[in-house]
Amino acid sequence: MAIEHLVDFPHIVRDPQIHGGEPIVAGTRVPVRGLAVAQRFSPEMDYLRAAYPALSVALIEEALAFYDAHRAEMNRVIRENEAALD
Numbered sequence: 001m002a003i004e005h006l007v008d009f010p011h012i013v014r015d016p017q018i019h020g021g022e023p024i025v026a027g028t029r030v031p032v033r034g035l036a037v038a039q040r041f042s043p044e045m046d047y048l049r050a051a052y053p054a055l056s057v058a059l060i061e062e063a064l065a066f067y068d069a070h071r072a073e074m075n076r077v078i079r080e081n082e083a084a085l086d
Helices: 032-041 045-051 057-069 071-085
Strands: 004-006 009-014 023-025
Touching: 009 057, 023 032, 023 057, 032 045, 032 057, 032 071, 045 057, 057 071
Parallel strands: none
Antiparallel strands: 004 009, 009 023
16 A cells, blocks of 8 residues: 655655555654644753754654644544553
8 A cells, every 4th residue: 555645745755665644744653643642742842952963953844734634533542542552
C-alpha cells in the first residue's frame, strides 16, 4: 500500500508500515500524537523544538494544525496508545 499524503497538510502522511498507519510527519517516524502530547506538557515552541530537534518550526506547526483539524480522531489515537501502555 502506498503512503497517503494529506492534501491540506502536505507534510503529514499515513504509512501503513509506520505506527500502524497513524498520521506522522513525512520523512520521519514522528507521530502527530507525539507532538500533541508533548504540547500538553509545554506549549512553548522552544520545548517542542528541543523535544523534536529534527523538525522545523513549520513542520511542528503543521502537525499541530493537523491535530486541531482532526481532534476527535487524534484524541482516540492518543487514548488507545496510552491504554496500550497500561
